[in-house]
Amino acid sequence: MADAYPRSMRESIGRVEATRPERMEVEPQRLSLEERREVLDSFHPDYKEGGKRKLLVGPSRGEFVPHEMADLLEAYPLIDPDQVDLGQVDHEVDVLIIGGGGAGTVAALSAHEAGIPADRILITTKLRHGDSNSMMAQGGIQAADKEHDSPPIHYLDVLGGGHFGNDPQLVRALVNDAPEVIRWHEKLGVMYDKDTDGRMLTIHGGGTSRKRMHSAKDYTGLEIMRVVRDEALSRGIRCLEFCPTVELIRDDQGQVCGAVLWNLETEEYTVVRAKATVLATGGWGRLHIQGFPTSNHYGATADGLVLAYRAGAGLRDLDSVQYHPTGAAFPEQIVGLLITEKVRGMGAQPLNVDGALFVHPLEPRDVESGAFIRECSSPEQGGRGNGVVTPTGMVGIWLDTPMVDIIHGPGTFKRELSAIWRMYARFDIDPATDPVLTYPTLHYQNGGVVIDATGATAVPGLFAGGEVSGGIHGKNRLMGNSLLDFNVFGRRAGIAAAEWARQAKPGRPTLEHAANYAQELQGAGVDRERKAPSVLPEYRGERTLARMVDLI
Amino acid sequence: MNSILYYPGCGVADQARSMETAARGALGALGWEMEEMERWNCCGTVYSLATDDLMRHVGPARILARVQDAGHEHLLTLCSMCYSTLKRSERFLTEERDRLDRVNAFLDDEPDYTGGVRVVHLLELVRDEIGYEAVEEAVQRPLSGLKVSPYYGCTLTRPRAVGVDDPERPRVLEDLLLALGAEPVSSPQGVECCGAYLTASAPEVARRRAGAIARAAARGGADLMVTSCPLCQYNLDTRQGEAPGASAHAVPSLYFTQLLALALGADPAVDEQVIDPRPVLAARGLAVEVKA
Amino acid sequence: MSAEQDMIRIYIMGKAYEVPGGLTIMKAMEYAGYRLVRGVGCRGGFCGACATVFRRAGDYKLYADLACQATAEDEMYIAQIPSVPAERASWVLTELAPEDNPILALYPEVARCVACNTCTRACPQELEVMDYIQAALRGDIPQVAELSFDCVQCGLCAMRCPAEIVHYHVGQLARRIYGAYRAPEAGHLAARVQETARGDFDQELDKLEQMSKDELVELYRKRDVES
Numbered sequence A: 001m002a003d004a005y006p007r008s009m010r011e012s013i014g015r016v017e018a019t020r021p022e023r024m025e026v027e028p029q030r031l032s033l034e035e036r037r038e039v040l041d042s043f044h045p046d047y048k049e050g051g052k053r054k055l056l057v058g059p060s061r062g063e064f065v066p067h068e069m070a071d072l073l074e075a076y077p078l079i080d081p082d083q084v085d086l087g088q089v090d091h092e093v094d095v096l097i098i099g100g101g102g103a104g105t106v107a108a109l110s111a112h113e114a115g116i117p118a119d120r121i122l123i124t125t126k127l128r129h130g131d132s133n134s135m136m137a138q139g140g141i142q143a144a145d146k147e148h149d150s151p152p153i154h155y156l157d158v159l160g161g162g163h164f165g166n167d168p169q170l171v172r173a174l175v176n177d178a179p180e181v182i183r184w185h186e187k188l189g190v191m192y193d194k195d196t197d198g199r200m201l202t203i204h205g206g207g208t209s210r211k212r213m214h215s216a217k218d219y220t221g222l223e224i225m226r227v228v229r230d231e232a233l234s235r236g237i238r239c240l241e242f243c244p245t246v247e248l249i250r251d252d253q254g255q256v257c258g259a260v261l262w263n264l265e266t267e268e269y270t271v272v273r274a275k276a277t278v279l280a281t282g283g284w285g286r287l288h289i290q291g292f293p294t295s296n297h298y299g300a301t302a303d304g305l306v307l308a309y310r311a312g313a314g315l316r317d318l319d320s321v322q323y324h325p326t327g328a329a330f331p332e333q334i335v336g337l338l339i340t341e342k343v344r345g346m347g348a349q350p351l352n353v354d355g356a357l358f359v360h361p362l363e364p365r366d367v368e369s370g371a372f373i374r375e376c377s378s379p380e381q382g383g384r385g386n387g388v389v390t391p392t393g394m395v396g397i398w399l400d401t402p403m404v405d406i407i408h409g410p411g412t413f414k415r416e417l418s419a420i421w422r423m424y425a426r427f428d429i430d431p432a433t434d435p436v437l438t439y440p441t442l443h444y445q446n447g448g449v450v451i452d453a454t455g456a457t458a459v460p461g462l463f464a465g466g467e468v469s470g471g472i473h474g475k476n477r478l479m480g481n482s483l484l485d486f487n488v489f490g491r492r493a494g495i496a497a498a499e500w501a502r503q504a505k506p507g508r509p510t511l512e513h514a515a516n517y518a519q520e521l522q523g524a525g526v527d528r529e530r531k532a533p534s535v536l537p538e539y540r541g542e543r544t545l546a547r548m549v550d551l552i
Numbered sequence B: 001m002n003s004i005l006y007y008p009g010c011g012v013a014d015q016a017r018s019m020e021t022a023a024r025g026a027l028g029a030l031g032w033e034m035e036e037m038e039r040w041n042c043c044g045t046v047y048s049l050a051t052d053d054l055m056r057h058v059g060p061a062r063i064l065a066r067v068q069d070a071g072h073e074h075l076l077t078l079c080s081m082c083y084s085t086l087k088r089s090e091r092f093l094t095e096e097r098d099r100l101d102r103v104n105a106f107l108d109d110e111p112d113y114t115g116g117v118r119v120v121h122l123l124e125l126v127r128d129e130i131g132y133e134a135v136e137e138a139v140q141r142p143l144s145g146l147k148v149s150p151y152y153g154c155t156l157t158r159p160r161a162v163g164v165d166d167p168e169r170p171r172v173l174e175d176l177l178l179a180l181g182a183e184p185v186s187s188p189q190g191v192e193c194c195g196a197y198l199t200a201s202a203p204e205v206a207r208r209r210a211g212a213i214a215r216a217a218a219r220g221g222a223d224l225m226v227t228s229c230p231l232c233q234y235n236l237d238t239r240q241g242e243a244p245g246a247s248a249h250a251v252p253s254l255y256f257t258q259l260l261a262l263a264l265g266a267d268p269a270v271d272e273q274v275i276d277p278r279p280v281l282a283a284r285g286l287a288v289e290v291k292a
Numbered sequence C: 001m002s003a004e005q006d007m008i009r010i011y012i013m014g015k016a017y018e019v020p021g022g023l024t025i026m027k028a029m030e031y032a033g034y035r036l037v038r039g040v041g042c043r044g045g046f047c048g049a050c051a052t053v054f055r056r057a058g059d060y061k062l063y064a065d066l067a068c069q070a071t072a073e074d075e076m077y078i079a080q081i082p083s084v085p086a087e088r089a090s091w092v093l094t095e096l097a098p099e100d101n102p103i104l105a106l107y108p109e110v111a112r113c114v115a116c117n118t119c120t121r122a123c124p125q126e127l128e129v130m131d132y133i134q135a136a137l138r139g140d141i142p143q144v145a146e147l148s149f150d151c152v153q154c155g156l157c158a159m160r161c162p163a164e165i166v167h168y169h170v171g172q173l174a175r176r177i178y179g180a181y182r183a184p185e186a187g188h189l190a191a192r193v194q195e196t197a198r199g200d201f202d203q204e205l206d207k208l209e210q211m212s213k214d215e216l217v218e219l220y221r222k223r224d225v226e227s
């Protein structure tokens, strides 16, 4: 069989193999807080000049967000408020969930457990139920449930990872509920990795001080998502698929009381009236901020931020974007797809073109990514110019994946990291014997809608949980805390929504907030053509786009 | 140690573990080892009588192909239903070249079956390969005084071309029982059907059949019945036990592997049964324990 | 993508398009001008939304794969399967007893498996699908759970099965029974849940919540890291 790697890359692999015995012997050095700062300031894309701008309108006016995000927040409603007849109600429920990923599904189950009947709950989602970032999580979920660990130790790790910019109450909720969440999963039948006595097999993640990463092979998100979705099905909770929300509905007292959905296939709108609404639309990877590839699912287009913002909810920490250090950089077909941090957790080291280790494998993600970019950037850009160049001109860092089997025994990689193994095997690369090339990929939305510890937003009747919300992770999320986040805050938001629904008295439904927002935009001189939410990214070929006409 | 490749089949692998445990122990005592196939699928259970339904033979053909692929010539079964289905399928496929070719073409990238695998029932192995004399010599706990009624059912001996013995007057179980020191009491019902899969759709039929078989055994003075198939065993035990008024004259039954193991000093792996065989065994000085 | 990439011809639902070589089927369809709504989800091989069947020129075989993972080839005939009609049997985990094995009662069609192995050949994850259905047939729940674990529920197995089995639902049922009832429970987890419910960490967390950033930074610097 022909070598999947071209000669220049193969030669560099030779150097990786040459340095391996020595690297296996020494414990890598961690960076001090000062060194971390320096890497971030000079090489993390967040700190790059000109990547962001101040918001002109809305509750968080004056805050910096990436241009790609600002373009959507400073945009007119997709659907003209005057065209919608809110009197024609298609679904009338107690709790409406927007987003059928992890947070949304957990919220639905929790609202149900809090006493809302299944037929009074409605999940609505953009693609199919479960098509989400949650499904894609590989590495694991954090919870301090071992004897030598504790929620307070976890608390400190979360803060340190987030550069102490987190909301303390949210962090507390996160770490405190974590063991209960895992226990709930266990009872629902999630197959966590355990030893024969039932002890959870846990490892380190970037920035953890205890081994508390629980996993289900490298399909942790898939396994959790499959189970909660199946549970929702078994309880008879309905899900409207291919019906993204394009606007929230508020009543005359300013409470959110439902949403306008848009059927992606029939292109008609649908009106849902609800006593309480949970926003669980996930993240923003598909905005391709600063042109980065992304690990995220197709529907990760920041819609929820747009909807909530227009309805009056504040946003926070959107100036910080999470780039995962190890996105695939070769072969071309899989560029941007994730190689879970668990691979580094199990011992694989990041190496430059000479096979040299240039950073501790498990620094917090932003630091790790910054260090990768520094290693790959040319000296003219202030970098070190030590990246590995692919035939298509991508530059990357080796991840020395064969170390996993050397450390844990032959067959471990294929067994415990089967998703990654399979992804490369398709291209005749065996990560158990050859290293794989990586480069940071746009991975996570650190910030989001401001919530309190119950999952309530500033807008009455609107709750949020999961990646769409902000504050939990401060300026940088650690691996394993967002699977946890969607469970903890999905659950809290579901319960709070159920409680709200019991006493809510929605008034007259309107879309006035959207109309008012449009006026504000006009006042600020924003181009009328700009519309949001974006719903789906645009990947059609240029030729098609250039010739497209709307005829029939 | 002699070794033979072994096909458990679904019934043995699920409900009838005891049949296998006992067989392993007994064979061990006779210097034989059962080596389970690495991967196997269901034999098809009920042999299809439709001659143009080749799809039904894909499962058995794959099993046979894997035996061949692993470099073996013989395949051992315990369950007489699996035995019959596999053996008949082997014959059917190799009878006409065209059938084999089509099934192999369907199997596609899997190994081909080219013919020649001999499916062997454990009763045959004991009779033809090991020999009753060797069995007799190995007996440690003779089943003296134990009156056992052999139950053959249908698939062990029929059709004649693949059966392990004469379908009307079989004696393979009788001979084995003699070698173990037991007293065989043949019954006219020993070669009649137990109700088989009617146990699922019409359990009353299986109950009736099991009752008739047990009564015939009892009339001959049997303490026990002995079977070679998990389905027969289920009907003779569970269905017999369910029949109204069954308990008064109920006759327990065991797998032949269990009696073999008992006599050879291996674990007979007697499970909880609906009709407990332990009292009659104990009465003949053959007390056994049931594992919790 | 390099500029001078070779173009290939693919047939999307029978219609020919020229696209650059080396793209996944999904990206090739987008290049050709399709804005995907169905048949796309995670784009990373995890969600099973992009089930696709195809033939190659001069080859009778019908192949099945994930459009987001498989590379488009010259002269490939492609059709997507945007949805798989299949009913999940009605069952509730908490209503099952730990030792129950309801597979055949809930999915009696499993017994129709003739071991043709077509499901296995259709699986883009290269799972031993037929083997786990066979394991289901004989009630071996741990085996079903293990062999089906990497399933992304794309449904290609179910679409190809001549016995009309819905394999991925069977796998889901077995995995949940296994996870909830057959796998040993984590004792340390149950203990920790009791502690948090009792509020054992509340005081410590109160303290942390009140601390200034400087104090926290100091604590963080001094924390010990498990090796």
Ligand SMILES: Cc1cc2nc3c(=O)[nH]c(=O)nc-3n(C[C@H](O)[C@H](O)[C@H](O)COP(=O)(O)OP(=O)(O)OC[C@H]3O[C@@H](n4cnc5c(N)ncnc54)[C@H](O)[C@@H]3O)c2cc1C
Pocket: A098, A099, A100, A101, A102, A103, A104, A124, A125, A126, A127, A130, A131, A132, A133, A134, A135, A136, A137, A138, A139, A140, A141, A142, A220, A221, A243, A244, A245, A246, A280, A281, A282, A283, A295, A296, A297, A299, A300, A301, A303, A304, A338, A340, A443, A444, A465, A466, A467, A468, A479, A480, A481, A482, A483, A484, A486, A533, A535, C044
């Ligand atoms: C490749 C990858 C690997 C990861 N690995 C890990 C890991 O190992 N550990 C960890 O803790 N975290 C990991 N994460 C992060 C984690 O998976 C996510 O942050 C988390 O699952 C988000 O959950 P969510 O429910 O908030 O959002 P999602 O799961 O993304 O769900 C949002 C849902 O909302 C839908 N939606 C979007 N817009 C609309 C709209 N307008 N109307 C209706 N519905 C809409 C989406 O289609 C989607 O179904 C990973 C993420 C990715 C992408």
Ligand code: FES
Pocket: C039, C040, C041, C042, C043, C044, C045, C046, C047, C048, C049, C050, C066, C067, C068, C069, C152
């Ligand atoms: S889009 Fe999710 S598996 Fe292909």
